[in-house]
Amino acid sequence: MEEPEFTDVIQNVTVPAGRSVRLAxxxxxLGSYKVAWxxxxxxAILTVHNHVITRNPRVSVTHDKHRTWFLHISDVREEDxxxxxxxxxxxxxxxxxxxxxxxxxxxxxxxxxxxxxxVREGANVTLTCRANGSPKPTIxxxxxxxxxxxxxKGHSVxxxxxxxxEMARISRLxxxxxxxxxxxxxxxxxxxxxxxxxxxxxxxxxxxxxVGAPLYYxxxxxxxxxxxxxxLNYWTRDDGNMIHESPKYHMENIIxxxxxxxxxxLLIRHIVTEDYGTYKCVAKNPRGESDGTIRLYTSSPPTTTxxxxxxxxxxxxxxxxxxxxxDKGNKYQSNLNEIDRRESGKQKTDEGGxxxxxxxxxxxxxxxxxxDWRRSHPWVLILLYLFQFI
Numbered sequence: 001m002e003e004p005e006f007t008d009v010i011q012n013v014t015v016p017a018g019r020s021v022r023l024a025x026x027x028x029x030l031g032s033y034k035v036a037w038x039x040x041x042x043x044a045i046l047t048v049h050n051h052v053i054t055r056n057p058r059v060s061v062t063h064d065k066h067r068t069w070f071l072h073i074s075d076v077r078e079e080d081x082x083x084x085x086x087x088x089x090x091x092x093x094x095x096x097x098x099x100x101x102x103x104x105x106x107x108x109x110x111x112x113x114x115x116x117x118x119v120r121e122g123a124n125v126t127l128t129c130r131a132n133g134s135p136k137p138t139i140x141x142x143x144x145x146x147x148x149x150x151x152x153k154g155h156s157v158x159x160x161x162x163x164x165x166e167m168a169r170i171s172r173l174x175x176x177x178x179x180x181x182x183x184x185x186x187x188x189x190x191x192x193x194x195x196x197x198x199x200x201x202x203x204x205x206x207x208x209x210x211v212g213a214p215l216y217y218x219x220x221x222x223x224x225x226x227x228x229x230x231x232l233n234y235w236t237r238d239d240g241n242m243i244h245e246s247p248k249y250h251m252e253n254i255i256x257x258x259x260x261x262x263x264x265x266l267l268i269r270h271i272v273t274e275d276y277g278t279y280k281c282v283a284k285n286p287r288g289e290s291d292g293t294i295r296l297y298t299s300s301p302p303t304t305t306x307x308x309x310x311x312x313x314x315x316x317x318x319x320x321x322x323x324x325x326x327d328k329g330n331k332y333q334s335n336l337n338e339i340d341r342r343e344s345g346k347q348k349t350d351e352g353g354x355x356x357x358x359x360x361x362x363x364x365x366x367x368x369x370x371x372d373w374r375r376s377h378p379w380v381l382i383l384l385y386l387f388q389f390i
Contacts, residue, residue, distance in 0.1 A: 002029045003029065003090055004027050004028065004029045004030045004033050004090065005027065005028060006025070006026065006027055006094065006096050007026040007028050007067075009096060009098070010023060010025055010084070010086060010098025011024070012098055012099040012100075012101065013098070013100055014103060015076050015100070015101070015102060015103070016102075016104070016105070016186060017077060017102055017104045017134075018075060018076065019076055020072065020074045020075070020076065021073050021076055021100065022071065023070070023071040023073075023084055023086075023098050023100065024069070024070055025037070025068065025070075025096070026068045026069075027066075027067065027069070027088060028067065033088055033089055033090060034048060034049040034089050035048075035063075035087070035088055036048045036049070036086075036087045037069070037071045037086060037087075038084070038085045038087065039080075039082060039083075039084060039085075040082060040083040040085050040097065041082035041083060042082070046059050046061075046071065047061040047071065058073055058074045058075055059073055069086065071084065071086075073100075076102055077102070078102050078104055078134060081100060081101065081102040082100060083098070083099055084098050084100060086098070103134055103135070103184075103186045104132070104133045104134040105184070105187060105188060106131045106132070106133035106137035106182035106183060106184050107131060107132050107182075107190060108129065108190055108191075108192045109130045109131065109132055110192070112128070112130035113129045113130050113180065113194075114126075114127045114128045114180075115194065116195040116196075117194070117196055117197070119196070119197070120198070120199055120200070121170065121171055121172055122169055122170070122171070124167065124168050124169065124170070125166070125167045125174075125196060126164060126166050126167075127141070127164070127165040127166075127167075127178060127180070128163060128164050128165075129165075129180030129194075131163075133182070133184045133186065134184070134186075135184045135185065135186075137182040137183060137184040138182070138183060138184065139161065139163045139180060139181070140160065140180075141159060141161075141165045141178055141180055141181070142158070142159045142179045142181065143176060143177070143178055144176060144177035144178065144179055144193065145177070147176070149167070149178075150170075150171070150173070150174050151166070151167060152167075152168040152169070172200055172226070172258075172260060174198060175197060175198040175228065175258065176195070177194065177196075178193070178194045178196060179192070179194075180194060197228065199228050199229060199286075199287050200287060201227065201287040201288025201289070201290065202225055202283035202285055202287075202288060202289060202290040203225065203226045203227070203290055204281065204283060204290045204291065204292040205225075205292075206222070206223050206292045206293075206294060207222060208294065209292075209293065209295065210295050210297065211294055211295070211296050212296075212299030213296065213299060214299055214300060215271055215272065215273070215298065215301075216270055216271060216272070217270075217271055217301070218268065218269050218270065218271070219271060220265055220266065220267050220268075221265070221266040221268070221279055221294050221296070222263065222264065222265055223264040223281035223283075223292055223294075224262070224263055224264070225262045225290075226260055227260060227262070227285045227287075228260040228285070228287075229285050229286060229287075230259075230260070230262075230285065231262070231283040231284055231285040231289075232283070232284045233253055233262060233264050233282070234251075234281075234282050235249075235264075235279060235280065235281055235282070236279070236280045237277065237279060238278035238279070238280070243266065247269070248269055248270075249266065249269070250266075250269070251264075251265065251266055251267075252264075252265040252267075262283075264283075266279065266281070271296075275296065276298055277295070277296060278295050279293065279294045279296060280293050280294075
């Protein structure tokens, strides 16, 4: 009678944790001999012939007419990883091995990873992200809005690889959400979102500190602020009294991008003499406060001269009571271009000091006292235009 022998090797198997797996051991001429399965690393006998020896309920054994013996493991776990031995109990035992690889998708260990942080501008920041899995996961950092990560002054990267992300002298531009992404080739990839808040005292920028507007017109004063945490923003008069929403005043705070920017607006309706003077925009937060002043002064309203050749009488309705804006004189623009060309050869260069800049309201561009005098006095344009035909 021939001795039993193996007819094929045990195939190595890779399986994700939580799945089921089957290892096969093929023999011939088994006769009265028996086949046993063992976990080599654990020195544990699992099965002998048709009997399950281990108390592990996830292990079972089947065979194909005594030719192929299958070891079944359900709900595979990491501790199931290792070498499995199939043995025939001949006088000199015959054995062969197969390896079971158990892979585990990554999972981030929150207890060992950074949570949301709040820091002062100029401080150093260290973010940490730890992950488990098999194979060992790799960690990459990215910004949630795809901006670059500022590692240090002059050194920015699109992504950073490593469990620890260190940023030196952080600024408000570094504020936002950072993603820790863990992957090991076993789906799914996982990530953790860490929000970095950068606190700094308010800063103010005033585009027009001198604003001119005629009596009975409306005018809008503007300030731009940057602050984190979000600042308390308000307006006061030169006497220190806070301005409140009323039929006279309308205040608006427009949140910008990024969200630490705010556009402050103060609308003053139907200006009277008492409205002229100094206005102050104020921004306060727990890190400090800042303010800036705007002086509102009286200016002459624009006047127009009707065309003597016009056959349609002028409208009887009163003029609009919005502040004059230099770039709203579009109806005179074509004449202005023509007059500029004809006058260019006749203009004399003024001698003397610098130019006086007048800041018109409501988003108007600056009007320069010398070079752009025509644009600030539309009636002069009409007279120059009429003189060509007299």
